[in-house]
Amino acid sequence: MSAMQPLPGFRDFLPDDCAARNYIFEKWREVARRYGFVEWDGPVLEPTELYKKKSGNEIVGQLFNFTDKGEREVALRPELTPTLARVVAAHEREFRKPLKWFSIGQFFRYEKQQRGRLREHYQLNCDIIGESDLAADVELVALAIDILRGFGLTEKDFVVRISDREFWTDFLRDKNVPEERWPEMLQTIDKSERESREKTAEKLGMLADPVFEVFNKGATSAKLDNLVEGLRARGLAEFVDVDVRIVRGLAYYTGTVFEVFDRGGKLRAIAGGGRYDNLIAQLSDNAVSMPALGFAMGDVVLGELIRGRLQPERKIDIYIVIAKETRRADALAQVQQLRDRGYRVDFPLTSAKVGKQFQTAEDLGATLAILYGDEWPQVKIKTLATREEKLVSHQELSAHLPAHPSLSS
RNA sequence: GUGGCCAUAGCUCAAUGGUAGAGCUCCAGAUUGUGGUUCUGGUUGUUGCGGGUUCGAGUCCCGUUGGCCACCCCA
Numbered sequence: 001m002s003a004m005q006p007l008p009g010f011r012d013f014l015p016d017d018c019a020a021r022n023y024i025f026e027k028w029r030e031v032a033r034r035y036g037f038v039e040w041d042g043p044v045l046e047p048t049e050l051y052k053k054k055s056g057n058e059i060v061g062q063l064f065n066f067t068d069k070g071e072r073e074v075a076l077r078p079e080l081t082p083t084l085a086r087v088v089a090a091h092e093r094e095f096r097k098p099l100k101w102f103s104i105g106q107f108f109r110y111e112k113q114q115r116g117r118l119r120e121h122y123q124l125n126c127d128i129i130g131e132s133d134l135a136a137d138v139e140l141v142a143l144a145i146d147i148l149r150g151f152g153l154t155e156k157d158f159v160v161r162i163s164d165r166e167f168w169t170d171f172l173r174d175k176n177v178p179e180e181r182w183p184e185m186l187q188t189i190d191k192s193e194r195e196s197r198e199k200t201a202e203k204l205g206m207l208a209d210p211v212f213e214v215f216n217k218g219a220t221s222a223k224l225d226n227l228v229e230g231l232r233a234r235g236l237a238e239f240v241d242v243d244v245r246i247v248r249g250l251a252y253y254t255g256t257v258f259e260v261f262d263r264g265g266k267l268r269a270i271a272g273g274g275r276y277d278n279l280i281a282q283l284s285d286n287a288v289s290m291p292a293l294g295f296a297m298g299d300v301v302l303g304e305l306i307r308g309r310l311q312p313e314r315k316i317d318i319y320i321v322i323a324k325e326t327r328r329a330d331a332l333a334q335v336q337q338l339r340d341r342g343y344r345v346d347f348p349l350t351s352a353k354v355g356k357q358f359q360t361a362e363d364l365g366a367t368l369a370i371l372y373g374d375e376w377p378q379v380k381i382k383t384l385a386t387r388e389e390k391l392v393s394h395q396e397l398s399a400h401l402p403a404h405p406s407l408s409s
Numbered sequence: 410g411u412g413g414c415c416a417u418a419g420c421u422c423a424a425u426g427g428u429a430g431a432g433c434u435c436c437a438g439a440u441u442g443u444g445g446u447u448c449u450g451g452u453u454g455u456u457g458c459g460g461g462u463u464c465g466a467g468u469c470c471c472g473u474u475g476g477c478c479a480c481c482c483c484a
Contacts, residue, residue, distance in 0.1 A: 005457095005475075008475070008476085061482085079484040081484080107484070109482095109483085111410090111481090111482075112411095112481095113477095114477075114478070114479090117483090121484095123484080249483050249484085250483080268483095272484085296484065298484085323442050323443085324442080353441090353442085353443095354443055354444095355442085355443060356444090357442095358443050358444040359444050361444070362444045362445060363444090363445095369443085369444085371442080374442080380443095382444095384444070384445095387444085
């Protein structure tokens with residue numbers, strides 16, 4: 001073991017890991033764009049103040065923060081929403097509403113790592129800004145579902161648990177709970193699944209019985225019914241459960257909240273989000289006020305869920321076999337031409353036995369091997385999967401290759 | 410940040426306090442131009458690191474670093 005190892009909670013991405021990551025990013029982009037979302041990004045490093053302003057000083061303990069050489073207090077971004085709020089507040093007049101924006105980036109926190117929870121991870125953020133209608137909530141949840149469907153996951157693999165903070169704030173108001181105690185009550189409800197019933201009851205006090213009654217009977221909410229109906233109209237209702245035990249930990253959520261879990265219940269949340277109608281006003285000191293909602297999906301838990309579903313990556317299309325070194329120059333001329341035309345091509349940099357070259361072609365996942373040797377000016381095209389070979393003039397080679405450079409079919 | 414468990418070859422793991430091993434991977438061959446199988450041979454370790462106990466430590470003790478798990482917190 002070398003002393004030069006990655007910092008705790010940070011990952012090296014070897015080629016297979018990078019392929020898996022690229023696959024996730026491509027799918028995220030593809031589906032988000034299908035929904036009319038456009039990509040944007042912000043800085044990885046922000047003033048620590050940006051996060052204090054939103055979440056208070058307690059958040060600093062979990063920030064990956066430090067003082068830079070200009071004595072500025074800075075933090076690696078733990079989430080995108082504050083940056084989004086700042087950007088939107090500054091530029092909102094430049095865009096037609098509603099904004100449908102997505103971003104893929106790396107995020108950081110300073111915490112002891114565990115499985116599925118590192119100090120660094122990648123996250124997809126999708127947000128809709130400037131639309132208060134429930135239709136935006138439906139659109140956003142549908143997007144979350146369709147992204148996961150894009151990975152081949154079905155309603156048997158995951159569930160979106162949907163809730164509404166307004167249900168609970170109405171409930172607390174109805175029970176005459178003073179407003180300053182609402183955050184504490186919401187937090188207790190949020191934790192109720194992870195804590196013993198006794199502990200939850202103790203924290204809730206007088207509210208324990210009515211809250212447990214809601215838990216047992218389920219909640220009725222016109223808004224949530226409409227949300228589910230909206231998804232049903234899209235054929236996505238089987239992916240969601242109304243479940244008011246979901247509250248989410250962050251203080252800024254104001255309405256709809258949801259979290260996505262694996263049906264097996266073995267993993268942490270795959271994604272989570274909700275409505276934060278007051279946040280932009282709060283972060284912009286009331287310069288701009290816009291309703292907003294969004295969700296985030298991380299690469300770590302998702303990666304665990306789809307592990308094993310990934311196809312081995314085909315690294316090249318064509319491998320050039322140089323059977324006689326006297327033909328190397330001719331082979332290289334061909335390599336150049338094929339690469340210019342977009343084929344992924346590799347060849348032996350130094351002389352090697354023919355058998356070894358075919359083995360390399362196989363290992364790299366090549367579809368075709370083209371052999372340069374005594375047949376010159378003809379070359380042999382070998383389809384590796386079928387072992388078929390045909391002899392063609394090197395000048396007519398291109399006519400015998402699949403037209404599409406990716407050779408993917 | 411707190412606590413528990415763990416750390417041996419690139420990977421997965423063996424080794425009563427008594428000379429550090431296996432499988433896989435990787436590399437090279439199996440009469441000289443054809444791949445997924447098979448066979449043969451070969452490389453690799455300051456046993457995470459630093460101390461201590463002992464005639465002798467991979468093994469026991471302390472520290473440290475890293476990992477896993479729980480707590481905390483959740484973006």
